[in-house]
Amino acid sequence: MIRCLEERSSGLLLPTGVQQAVSTDRALAMQLSKQRDVEKVHTTPINSLDLDPVEMRYLISGASNGTIAIHDLHNVTGQPQYTCPLLCTVDRCSQHAHKYSVETVQWYPADSGMFVSSSFDKTLKVWDTNTLVPVETVACRERVYCHRLSKIATKHCLIAVASSLSQVNLVDLKSGSYSHILKGHKGAVYVVDWSPQNEYVLASGSSDNKALMWDVRMAKNCIFTLDQHNGDATRCGPHAVQTAHNGAVNGLRFTADGLYLVSFGTDCRVRLWRTDNGQNMLVNYGAINNVHEKCLSIDVSSSLNPEIVFVPHDSNIDMLCLHTGTKLQRLVGHYNDCNTLVYHPFHQELYSGGNDRNIIAWLPKTASSDDYQEHLKETKLKKGTSRETKKKGANVNLMQDTWSSDED
Template sequence: MLSFLAARQTGLDDPIRFRRAESTRRVLNLELNSDRDVAQIHGNGVNTLDIEVIEGRYMLSGGSDGVIAIYDLENNSKKPQYTCKAICTVGRSSRHVHKFSVETVQWYPHDTGMFVSSSFDKTMKVWDTETLKPAEVFQFEGNVYCHHMSPIARKHSLVAVGTKDPKVQLCDLKSGSRIHILQGHRGEILSVRWSPRYENILATASSDSRVRIWDVRRASGSLFTLDQYNGDKSKASSEAVNTAHNGRVNGLCFTGDGLYLLTTGTDDRMRLWNSASGENTLVNYGKVSNESRKGLKFTVSRGCSPEFVFVPCDSSVAVYALHTGELVTMLRGHYNNVDCCEFHSDYQELYSGGKDCNILAWVPVVRHADVEDEKATSARGGTQSVANPAFEDAWSSSDED
């Protein structure tokens, strides 16, 4: 790192190259932080997490007990050992609390003054953060498995909602009503994700083994259905029998640039797709254990080279190299199955929640040997090498996505 800093200061190296290299090094050194605890609020499993992107300071959690908590991730005590405390909760004593399991929570992408939660009590609630009261409540006929707001949308304020009904619901935050449905799936909708690249593109996953890509401006149906065998994409979506997995598809996640889409299914497989063409890239991640009957919340790193995927896998979090499928490491620390994880791109940290009611913080560890190597390398005027040769391109590539 010291050699990178010297090269950056003298103008010999691109700052982007240094930033990506350091981000990659930090992700490769993630470990369970023994000095940082997250207060245990939930009496049952933790289903969902979300970190706001405005300040990168506050984290939402939702649990099987119906409780919602907001944590302050900042170390206000300035002590080496500290606990991220819940600054407020919507607990069982609140008359506004969800009656059953909270499946998804999400901060409003442009303002921390609002967040949205959805639950098995057949509701989606839009909350005022200041008062912790619902500003809007949407009622549905079946359990709500998931919802998602676009991280980039400026021309619409739609929330995509997946329920036990095979129709994807689109709710408008401005009007407070359901304005449209997307028809095409034949099973319950387990995951929905807006593209971080195009504000009108939506991906949906279902128990019918299919993943559909939609342009919500079109009324004629989905753009295409993902086919694990890379069949003919020219067929009309209504005629397509393509399947993305040989089981329920319960997880979706776009890469940060929106160029690729990751899917997980109960066939114990994870697949990487070109989001524009729908092509299966055929990256082999091996067996990715997945027995969840609900949505699986997994995440992708940001600003690394290569990028990494963090996937709940039984009682661990599996870390894969995005484009090669290589299993980098298994993060072990939970006592029961992990249901969700959230990557903090500001600090290259990871938070995971599971059925053991715990939220664990995984942070980059600076090893003494690494520091000594950096000092020796800098003294020789050489270039820094990384411990894992499989990721040397992180230190040699100066390209930015």
């Protein structure tokens, strides 16, 4: 950090470089927060979390009993010890609540006044945040594992829906009906994610071990199929089916620049892909336990060097270097499996939820006021001790003489 400041003062480093260095140091110092807590409301496992993309202030969560809750993360008290309050909830007592497990919740990208939820009750609901009443309910033929809205779309309002059907359904938010269907998988589709670079590009992962890249303007075929062997016939055979993993693909996340895609499979492997040609970058992240037959949340940091991948590993969260696969840190705090997580890019914070029914805040390690006061106390004690020692030494030297007590 001192070197960065020196380079900045001499004009060798741009202000964004200093900002990146500070953000990276904060992210690498992430730990279980002792001062930040999230008010507990869920009585069943938490399946999904999402931060509103406008203010990055409101955290929405969905649980396996159909409950949806919204918390305010902004500290209005100014005190270091703070509990994020519950603003509102849609519980099982509400006539509008989902009947079964809520698998995904997501804020509308342009406004926190609306959010979308999907459930095992075969419905997709668009909610008005102010009234907590669904303004649109889309009936699906099978239970829904995941849905996603594009955060950069300006020319369409499509919601990609992954369900137990072997296809990706696209729902038009304007009409509330299906726009078209993307066929290519041979098993249940667990996860979908939109590219942050191109509003028409979509990735999907399925129980058939495949991950496909789509251009939604092309309804016939996908752009390409991700192949873990990069087309090497000596390893997979000339007639072998191209697969991204040796197990179901239930986790996908694009990097912030859209140049790479991170996938997670039930073969306990994480893989990194180029999005322009589907090349496997062959980064070894090590084995990470994954036995879930549902969508599992992973996230990638932005504006850091190196970029960090956050992956649930049983009841823990592994922080991995994006391009080298190095394990940077393991976050330990949940009492049961972690199902979902979301990274706060402004404050370098992480929020996670799991089967222990808790939402945990992970914050950068900083010196608290108590630690600072204790440090000052120790410093004063050390200074006082050194002064007393010097005084004693000076007195001893002044009282000493060269006379001997021997009279001879």
